[in-house]
Each structure stands twice: as structure tokens, then as C-alpha cells.
Amino acid sequence: MVCCGLTPHLELARRPDLYGTPVVVGRWDDHVIAASDEAVAMGVAPGMPLRQAEHLCPLATFLMPDPEASVRLRELIAAALYDLAPVVEVRQEGVAWLDLDGVTSIQQAIREARRRLRAAAHTEPRLGLAGGPFTSRLAAARARPGRLLRVEDPRSFLDPLPSRELAFDADQMERLDLLGLRTLGAVAAIGPRELESQLGREGRRAVLLARGLEPDRLEPWRPPMFTSSHRQFEPPVEDREALLFVARALCGDLAEELGLRGAGAKEVRVRLHLEDAEEELRDSVVRHPLGSAAELFGLVGSWIKEWQPASPITEMWVELPVLEASGRRQLRLWAGGDGTSEEVVAALERLQERFGEGAVTQVKVG
Amino acid sequence: MQAQPQLDHAIEAIRVRFGSQALTRAAELPPPPAWRSGTPLDQLTGIGGLPHGRLSLLVGNGTCGKLTLALSLLAGATHEFAHPVVIDVSYGFDPQSLLPFQPASGPLTVVRPPVVDAAGEAASALARAGAGFILLMGEVPEPWLGPLESGASRSGTVVVGVVDAPSRAFAHASSLSLAFARAGWIWEREQLIGMRTIARCSKNRVAPPVGESELEIFYPPPGCARGRARVRVRAEVAVGERAWSAVV
Numbered sequence: 001m002v003c004c005g006l007t008p009h010l011e012l013a014r015r016p017d018l019y020g021t022p023v024v025v026g027r028w029d030d031h032v033i034a035a036s037d038e039a040v041a042m043g044v045a046p047g048m049p050l051r052q053a054e055h056l057c058p059l060a061t062f063l064m065p066d067p068e069a070s071v072r073l074r075e076l077i078a079a080a081l082y083d084l085a086p087v088v089e090v091r092q093e094g095v096a097w098l099d100l101d102g103v104t105s106i107q108q109a110i111r112e113a114r115r116r117l118r119a120a121a122h123t124e125p126r127l128g129l130a131g132g133p134f135t136s137r138l139a140a141a142r143a144r145p146g147r148l149l150r151v152e153d154p155r156s157f158l159d160p161l162p163s164r165e166l167a168f169d170a171d172q173m174e175r176l177d178l179l180g181l182r183t184l185g186a187v188a189a190i191g192p193r194e195l196e197s198q199l200g201r202e203g204r205r206a207v208l209l210a211r212g213l214e215p216d217r218l219e220p221w222r223p224p225m226f227t228s229s230h231r232q233f234e235p236p237v238e239d240r241e242a243l244l245f246v247a248r249a250l251c252g253d254l255a256e257e258l259g260l261r262g263a264g265a266k267e268v269r270v271r272l273h274l275e276d277a278e279e280e281l282r283d284s285v286v287r288h289p290l291g292s293a294a295e296l297f298g299l300v301g302s303w304i305k306e307w308q309p310a311s312p313i314t315e316m317w318v319e320l321p322v323l324e325a326s327g328r329r330q331l332r333l334w335a336g337g338d339g340t341s342e343e344v345v346a347a348l349e350r351l352q353e354r355f356g357e358g359a360v361t362q363v364k365v366g
Numbered sequence: 367m368q369a370q371p372q373l374d375h376a377i378e379a380i381r382v383r384f385g386s387q388a389l390t391r392a393a394e395l396p397p398p399p400a401w402r403s404g405t406p407l408d409q410l411t412g413i414g415g416l417p418h419g420r421l422s423l424l425v426g427n428g429t430c431g432k433l434t435l436a437l438s439l440l441a442g443a444t445h446e447f448a449h450p451v452v453i454d455v456s457y458g459f460d461p462q463s464l465l466p467f468q469p470a471s472g473p474l475t476v477v478r479p480p481v482v483d484a485a486g487e488a489a490s491a492l493a494r495a496g497a498g499f500i501l502l503m504g505e506v507p508e509p510w511l512g513p514l515e516s517g518a519s520r521s522g523t524v525v526v527g528v529v530d531a532p533s534r535a536f537a538h539a540s541s542l543s544l545a546f547a548r549a550g551w552i553w554e555r556e557q558l559i560g561m562r563t564i565a566r567c568s569k570n571r572v573a574p575p576v577g578e579s580e581l582e583i584f585y586p587p588p589g590c591a592r593g594r595a596r597v598r599v600r601a602e603v604a605v606g607e608r609a610w611s612a613v614v
Contacts, residue, residue: 292494294513298487344449347495348475355484362473363461365444 001101002218003085003110004128004136006143007094007121009034009046010070010077015063016122022060026050033065034093073120078221080116084109089133089218094121097133097218110148118146130154132214138165154212159185166206172199184210223263228319229253236275236312240304243316247300248293250318255293258323264289265320268299272307273315280309287353288346289324298354397572398541401499401524403442406581407435410565411542412573418522420572421515421539426546427530431563431583435546436528440501441467443524444474447498451475455485455504466586486510493517493525502527508535515539543569552582560584 007013011025011034022039026032032053035044042057054062070092078090087099098113100106110127117125124146128139135154138161143149151157161184163176175198181187187195188210195203208215229250237243247270258264268290269283282303290296300318352360380389400415402408408415416422416439424432441464443450452459454476461474477492479485486506493500494517502525506514518525529536537543545568552560566578 292491294487294490294494294517298491341448343495344451344492344497347491347497348477351477351484351488351491354487355480359478359480359484359488361476361478363476365461365464365469365471365474 001099001106001129001131002133002136003098003100003106003113003148004130004133004140005096005098005113005117005125006127006137006140007077007096007117007123007125008036009094010073010092011063011065012036013094013121013123014066014069014073018061019123022057023063024050024053024057024060025063025065026053027064035060075224077117077120079223080120081113082221082223084113084116087218087220089221095137096125097136099218114146114148130157131212133216133218134209134214135212155188158210158212159183159188163187163206163210166209168199168202168206172202175199188212223323225323226319226321227254227257227323228317229257230315230317232315233313236314238309238312240307243304243307243313244301246316247304247318248297250316251296251300252293254318254320255291255296258291258320263323264291265296265322266324267320267322268296269317269319269321270300270303271317271319272309272313273317274309274311275314276312277310280307282307285322286350288350290350295350302354399522401446403439405435405438405442406579407439407544407565410544410567410577410579412567412570412575416524416526417541417572418524419519420541421518421525421527422542422544423527423529423532423537423540423569424544424546425529425532425568426548426563428548429561430546430548431561431565431581432528432544432546434583435565435581436501436526437464438467439526440464440474440499441469443499443501444470444472447524449475449492449497450499450501451477451492451497452501452503453477453479453485453489453492453506455479455482455502455506459503483507483510486514489525490514490517493521493523496521497523499523500525505529505533505536508533511535511539537569540569541571542567549580552584558585 012023015023020038021036022042023036024032024039024044025034028050030050032044032046032048032050034046035053039057039060044053044057044060074090074092077096078088081088081090081096081098085098085100085103088097090096096117098109100109103109110129114125114127126140126143126145127148128136128143128151129148130136130139130151131154135151135158139149139151139157163181163184163186164173165184166187168176179198181190187206190207192204192207195207199206205215231246231250266289267283267285269281271279271281273279284299290299348360377389397413398417398419400411400413401418402415411417424436426432440450440452452474457478459476461476477488479488485504487510489500489502489506490510490513493514500523505527514525517523527536527540532540545566547564549562549564551558552562560583563581563583564578565581567575
């Protein structure tokens with residue numbers, strides 16, 4: 001099952017203060033990127049020239065797009081949803097999909113997804129649940145805000161819907177219209193080969209979509225593979241206790257971020273920028289990903305305790321250059337307690353890495 | 367007795383001033399789930415077993431039976447938990463000494479940290495990972511007590527520490543402290559066969575304190591075949607006017 005959560009386009013979601021008013025996002029000499037429901041009601045549509053949009057809805061607030069901000073928001077939403085389902089995809093248009101196959105408690109995951117989407121977009125998301133991304137998105141578009149529309153029989157749900165839901169370009173839509181295929185039911189009734197001969201590969205895909213066969217797969221979001229945290233010292237610091245204090249805080253920040261992403265650090269690096277000398281660094285690759293502040297600080301703190309910098313320190317960086325999905329992240333998806341054994345074994349192996357093989361022994365008793 | 371009305375009045379005043387949740391009687395708090403170890407210690411905790419997710423201490427100077435009880439708990443834990451772990455801070459743990467308590471057959475994990483700081487890291491990491499039972503043979507440094515407490519609380523790990531006299535921080539971090547004091551030896555036909563010890567609940571955050579008990583700890587008979595040794599812990603416990611005995 002795939003759950004789809006619909007929020008406003010992320011270019012609109014970054015300005016929640018304008019919810020409820022007509023808003024159009026786009027560059028002045030370009031096309032409309034996103035339009036709020038209020039602007040759409042006035043005839044504005046994404047893709048049309050901005051001048052035309054202004055003509056149709058002169059009272060709208062016109063915003064310049066901020067791709068960086070919307071990408072950051074997309075990353076935030078994806079990270080927030082990451083530990084709810086094995087596969088998560090989030091798009092700029094304000095669509096988030098969760099593939100819930102294998103999730104123990106689907107209702108709980110959907111409830112949590114709704115809560116997190118609401119927190120990220122500052123509005124109630126519409127939710128749809130169906131066998132694939134296409135049907136679930138159409139279901140979500142027809143759900144009331146904050147409610148879930150579940151599709152049990154995709155054919156009976158899709159058949160009456162207009163064929164423009166297939167998101168073809170204008171030429172293809174015109175051809176569909178000429179062929180008399182005005183509903184998804186009509187598209188589904190025609191053979192995939194027939195429509196492929198008319199519209200190319202897109203025609204075949206359209207028939208499969210209209211039949212609820214869901215030919216598209218989600219593109220799983222992956223957390224970024226690098227993160228770091230740093231602190232500058234003014235004046236430069238020599239005191240080891242102060243360094244340990246800052247290192248603990250940096251490890252805490254990084255652990256919080258790792259927890260949000262459901263990732264663990266496979267490599268840890270500490271760099272010290274020195275006042276009158278070359279930068280110094282320590283680096284280590286670990287067997288099991290480190291995810292908690294205690295684990296990170298265990299390694300970083302041990303370096304700092306024996307570090308003899310050549311001169312006072314002006315800046316400290318804690319970098320995690322290689323991240324990977326933490327074991328804990330997947331284990332959360334299982335029934336309670338099943339993953340504990342693996343986590344204990346991983347913790348023991350980490351201790352062996354840190355303090356030598358002899359630090360942990362298995363004794364046969366009984 | 368005269369202080370009781372004044373105490374009640376003070377409690378009422380605090381609740382009126384700062385809200386009903388500002389001050390709660392220990393008896394009104396929901397106790398943490400208990401692990402029934404099957405030893406007489408269960409009766410001393412007030413919740414019928416050792417608390418999950420908390421640090422419990424067995425303390426006492428010299429030979430007083432605390433290690434015997436700890437080994438008995440560990441042997442029970444090998445039957446109950448997939449990952450009982452001994453963190454041997456003092457390098458004093460001998461796996462052979464566990465045999466008379468009939469542990470479950472299988473590997474037991476022993477962590478011997480090279481430095482005392484590593485003991486703290488090991489304890490907190492294993493508690494966080496969800497090891498079912500951790501026996502601490504010694505103290506962990508103060509900075510690691512917070513992570514240990516929170517890790518155990520999250521995973522529900524039963525953490526038992528065995529120390530002669532805990533430091534202030536270690537004692538403060540514990541939710542349950544059982545103090546042992548040797549009361550005498552037990553002789554039979556001029557042979558030393560065991561000892562009597564007084565076990566007293568000196569601190570209890572999980573339930574109202576429950577009196578003290580006199581335990582009789584019998585050593586395994588000499589010449590006992592390996593793997594067949596049996597240790598019996600006989601307890602005579604006085605709780606108010608009631609008395610009971612238990613055999614492990």
C-alpha cells in the first residue's frame with residue numbers, strides 16, 4: 001500500500017502566512033511555478049506566463065521562487081517521514097509518498113505522517129491510501145484536509161475520473177480528446193498497444209495507470225551522506241576541558257541530526273584549526289554506524305583527551321564524511337524488541353573496536 | 367506522631383501553591399515493571415522484583431554476601447535474557463564462580479574495560495542498545511551515570527551494581543540500594559557451611575522501603591561435582607509482623 005500526503009506546493013508552503021490568499025510564484029519574465037487554490041480559482045494555472053496570471057488575478061501576491069528554501073523544506077519533510085516507511089519520496093509540488101509495505105502498524109504510520117506533514121507545511125495535509133502512487137495521489141486530491149481517503153477497488157475509483165489526471169502535455173491531451181478518451185475508464189478500456197501506437201510509450205503507460213496497474217515506482221529518498229558541525233573560538237583555546245565540553249555539544253548536535261535522518265556515521269573525523277600551525281586531524285572508520293551522542297563522544301572525546309595540539313585552537317570541526325542507514329532505523333519498523341539483539345551485538349563490536357578485542361569476551365558457562 | 371498533621375499541612379500547602387503534581391507520594395507513583403529474579407531480594411524491593419530500567423545497588427563492606435546474591439541474580443538472568451552482560455570494572459569476576467548457581471548453558475558476555483572511563487561508555491552503550499541485564503562489578507565514572515540511567519530507562523535494562531561503598535554520585539544515581547552486613551557464620555560439625563547476613567533496603571525510589579531481612583547463605587558442599595553444585599539461600603524476612611522464608 002502507498003500513502004500519499006498532499007500539501008501546498010513547497011514554494012507556497014514556505015510562506016504559511018499567506019495561506020488563504022491568492023499567491024502566485026514565478027519569475028517575472030517566465031512561467032508560473034505554483035499557484036495557491038485561491039489563485040487557481042481565478043484561472044491561474046502552473047505553466048502559464050506570469051503576465052497572463054497577473055492579468056487573471058491582479059490582487060494575488062506574486063513571489064519570486066526560492067529553490068534553495070523549497071529544497072531545504074523538501075529535505076526536512078523527507079527526513080521527518082524517513083523512519084515511518086521503508087521507501088519515502090517527496091516532491092517539490094507538495095506530494096509525499098510512503099510505501100507502507102512491510103510496516104507493522106499502518107494506521108499508526110499514517111497518523112504520524114499526517115502529524116509530521118502538518119508540522120512541516122503548517123496546514124492539514126490531504127491523505128490518500130491505495131495500491132500505488134498514481135491512485136493514492138488522486139485519492140489524496142479528493143480527500144478533505146486532514147482526512148484519509150482509502151481506495152479499495154482502484155478500477156471503480158479511477159474509471160469516472162477525467163483523463164486530464166494523466167498529466168499529458170497539451171498536444172497529447174488534444175489527441176486523447178479527439179480519440180474520445182475523456183475519462184480514465186475510457187482510457188483503461190482501450191488496449192495498451194493501441195494507445196501506444198497513437199501516443200508512443202506514454203500511451204501505454206497511460207493505459208496501465210488508468211487500469212490501476214501502477215507502472216511507476218517511487219524514487220526512494222536517501223539522507224545526505226555527509227554532515228559536520230563546528231565551533232569557532234575567540235580567543236583561541238588551549239584548555240582541554242573546554243575542548244571536551246564543546247566536543248560533547250557538537251556530538252550532541254550531530255547525533256540529533258543523525259536521529260532525524262535515521263542515519264549513522266561510518267566514519268568520524270575531527271579537525272582542529274590552529275592559530276600558528278597547520279591544521280591537525282584525527283580520522284577513523286568504524287565497523288558499525290555510530291548514531292548516539294554517547295557513541296560519537298566516546299570516540300571524539302578519547303582523541304581530544306590525548307591530543308597535544310601544536311598551538312592554541314581557533315576552530316574545531318567534527319565531521320561525519322560517510323553516513324549510512326543506521327540499523328536502528330530499520331529495526332523501528334519491526335515488532336517491539338525484535339531488533340534489540342542485533343543492537344547489543346553491534347554495541348559489543350563497537351566496544352571491541354574502541355578498546356581492543358580483549359575488552360569483550362564470550363565466556364562459556366553452564 | 368505529632369509531626370504528621372504538620373507534614374500533611376505542608377504537603378497540602380505545596381500542592382495548593384505549585385499544583386497537584388508538584389509533590390507526589392512515592393506510593394502513588396506507578397512503579398517500574400519488575401523482573402522477578404526468584405531470589406529473596408524480590409521481597410525487599412517492594413515491587414516483587416528488581417526494577418527494569420533502573421540501577422540497583424548491592425552494597426556492603428567485606429564478606430557480606432552481596433556478590434553471592436549478585437551471582438544468583440546473574441545466573442537467573444542467563445535463563446531470562448538473551449544478552450546478560452558482566453562489566454568487570456574491578457577485574458574480579460570469575461566465570462567459574464557462577465557454576466554453583468546453575469546458569470543457563472551458553473555464552474556469557476564479559477566486558478573488561480581497560481580504563482574506568484571505558485566502563486561507563488560500555489555500560490551506557492549496552493544499556494542503550496537494550497542488553498537485558500547488566501551486572502556492574504564496580505562503579506562507573508560520574509559523567510557516564512546520566513547516559514547509563516537514560517539508556518536503561520529507555521530500553522528497560524535491569525542494571526545491578528556491586529560495590530563495597532558507593533560514591534555519592536553512584537548512590538544518587540541508583541533507584542534501589544540494598545545494604546548487606548554479615549551477622550555471623552553458620553557452622554555444622556565444625557565445618558563452615560555458610561553465613562548469615564542482614565539485607566536492608568537503604569534506598570528505594572520505586573516503592574516505599576520494605577524493612578530488612580536476615581538471609582542465610584549456604585556455600586556449595588565441598589567436593590561437589592562441577593555443574594551439579596547447588597547453593598541454597600535461605601531467607602528469614604521480617605516485614606512488620608509477618609515472617610517468611612524462601613529457598614532458591
